[in-house]
Amino acid sequence: xxxxxxxxxxxxxxxxxxxxxxxxxxxxxxxxxxxxxxxxxxxxxxxxxxxxxxxxxxxxxxxxxxxxxxxxxxxxxxxxxxxxxxxxxxxxxxxxxxxxxxxxxxxxxxxxxxxxxxxxxxxxxxxxxxxxxxxxxxxxxxxxxxxxxxxxxxxxxxxxxxxxxxxxxxxxxxxxxxxxxxxxxxxxxxxxxxxxxxxxxxxxxxxxxxxxxxxxxxxxxxxxxxxxxxxxxxxxxxxxxxxxxxxxxxxxxxxxxxxxxxxxxxxxxxxxxxxxxxxxxxxxxxxxxxxxxxxxxxxxxxxxxxxxxxxxxxxxxxxxxxxxxxxxxxxxxxxxxxxxxxxxxxxxxxxxxxxxxxxxxxxxxxxxxxxxxxxxxxxxxxxxxxxxxxxxxxxxxxxxxxxxxxxxxxxxxxxxxxxxxxxxxxxxxxxxxxxx
Ligand SMILES: NC(=O)c1ccc[n+]([C@@H]2O[C@H](COP(=O)([O-])OP(=O)(O)OC[C@H]3O[C@@H](n4cnc5c(N)ncnc54)[C@H](O)[C@@H]3O)[C@@H](O)[C@H]2O)c1
Numbered sequence: 001x002x003x004x005x006x007x008x009x010x011x012x013x014x015x016x017x018x019x020x021x022x023x024x025x026x027x028x029x030x031x032x033x034x035x036x037x038x039x040x041x042x043x044x045x046x047x048x049x050x051x052x053x054x055x056x057x058x059x060x061x062x063x064x065x066x067x068x069x070x071x072x073x074x075x076x077x078x079x080x081x082x083x084x085x086x087x088x089x090x091x092x093x094x095x096x097x098x099x100x101x102x103x104x105x106x107x108x109x110x111x112x113x114x115x116x117x118x119x120x121x122x123x124x125x126x127x128x129x130x131x132x133x134x135x136x137x138x139x140x141x142x143x144x145x146x147x148x149x150x151x152x153x154x155x156x157x158x159x160x161x162x163x164x165x166x167x168x169x170x171x172x173x174x175x176x177x178x179x180x181x182x183x184x185x186x187x188x189x190x191x192x193x194x195x196x197x198x199x200x201x202x203x204x205x206x207x208x209x210x211x212x213x214x215x216x217x218x219x220x221x222x223x224x225x226x227x228x229x230x231x232x233x234x235x236x237x238x239x240x241x242x243x244x245x246x247x248x249x250x251x252x253x254x255x256x257x258x259x260x261x262x263x264x265x266x267x268x269x270x271x272x273x274x275x276x277x278x279x280x281x282x283x284x285x286x287x288x289x290x291x292x293x294x295x296x297x298x299x300x301x302x303x304x305x306x307x308x309x310x311x312x313x314x315x316x317x318x319x320x321x322x323x324x325x326x327x328x329x330x331x332x333x334x335x336x337x338x339x340x341x342x343x344x345x346x347x348x349x350x351x352x353x354x355x356x357x358x359x360x361x362x363x364x365x366x367x368x369x370x371x372x373x374x375x376x377x378x379x380x381x382x383x384x385x386x387x388x389x390x391x392x393x394x395x396x397x398x399x400x401x402x403x404x405x406x407x408x409x410x411x412x413x414x415x416x417x418x419x420x421x422x423x424x425x426x427x428x429x430x431x432x433x434x435x436x
Pocket of ligand 1: 056057058059060061062082083084085088115117118132133134135137155156157185186187237253254
């Protein structure tokens with residue numbers, strides 16, 4: 001069982017209508033255009049107008065991202081696929097053929113499996129690569145993609161450790177130098193209702209921000225039953241969510257969506273420190289690797305504001321996913337797109353799919369030769385999430401400067417089937433954060 005690729009992380013509904021005014025926006029999301037308006041502009045794409053797209057990771061999100069890219073621009077074709085498992089590749093091909101129709105143009109010799117699949121897909125003539133594997137592999141993939149001169153759609157989170165984040169930061173800078181676009185899978189940055197709410201808050205609708213509460217209280221996710229013929233590495237890669245070196249833990253893999261909004265509210269200025277708690281109460285079996293099932297973290301900024309951030313993955317409990325922003329003149333609920341207090345406001349505009357809009361922004365940038373680069377916030381928000389994880393694991397207060405200097409690197413450089421990293425559930429007070 002996988003999460004639906006197009007599922008909105010907080011379960012909001014979306015419609016497919018465009019909003020033309022956003023065509024002019026050149027802010028954080030660059031040249032985001034309305035889906036239909038862009039479709040009309042690029043409807044004549046043919047021959048050299050074709051944008052060739054390669055997909056890495058044929059899972060729920062990867063297949064969804066391929067569909068979003070094709071929807072964003074009828075001149076896009078999926079022309080190559082890389083997937084570590086042969087059977088998942090075959091299943092993915094079937095689904096993609098069906099969902100992409102004529103935009104599926106993947107010959108068999110452009111389908112690559114195994115650990116070398118990334119290098120092989122990068123050697124093809126694709127223009128854009130969609131990176132949608134478990135995030136532990138992302139830094140190496142991102143670096144290689146930029147070195148190979150490809151535009152990148154990079155799913156969140158971008159890494160699982162500080163060394164990985166800094167590698168992606170460097171690759172994002174290199175992309176700028178090479179005129180390549182980098183678009184992040186932090187999809188809420190592209191949601192028109194969330195974006196409008198952020199604009200209201202930033203223009204003073206609730207006064208000065210005093211504090212933020214981020215809740216991502218949700219149920220458990222999928223688990224594949226380990227099979228007798230799986231090696232330890234199969235066991236970890238197939239159930240990657242539960243291994244810190246592959247997913248970063250759920251505070252990084254999932255809660256990043258909320259922490260990114262706290263970062264956005266601070267104009268992408270990172271917190272100076274954090275501390276907090278966490279643990280595993282329900283998912284205690286070894287099938288669940290080494291991750292926690294709940295975290296509660298306090299982030300502090302230099303301006304004195306704080307973010308109280310809680311996430312939990314447990315079934316049959318109270319669920320709530322929302323960003324509450326408390327200001328001197330009112331409060332906001334970012335996901336609900338509502339403001340109350342001295343000013344009352346709610347977003348009434350259209351809500352095209354934010355997943356499509358990410359790819360509209362990417363394809364617009366490529367076609368107009370106006371590169372877009374989401375590298376800054378996607379890296380900082382990943383680091384913020386890792387910082388919270390390390391604070392909870394260690395039981396210590398951790399600073400941003402410590403994160404930026406940390407030499408922590410999880411997972412093998414070159415994974416192979418067979419043996420896998422030995423994992424241990426971190427115990428606060430005993431676990432040590434790797435500073436240098
Ligand atoms: N933006 C969002 O709302 C959103 C939603 C879901 C998932 N995601 C992110 O997308 C990524 C993928 O998640 P998913 O739910 O699709 O997982 P998934 O397990 O369904 O798919 C991942 C695929 O990658 C393959 N893979 C693993 N290692 C690989 C490697 N080294 N090379 C090539 N292929 C490899 C797997 O076999 C699998 O088919 C994760 O980073 C996740 O956090 C984002």
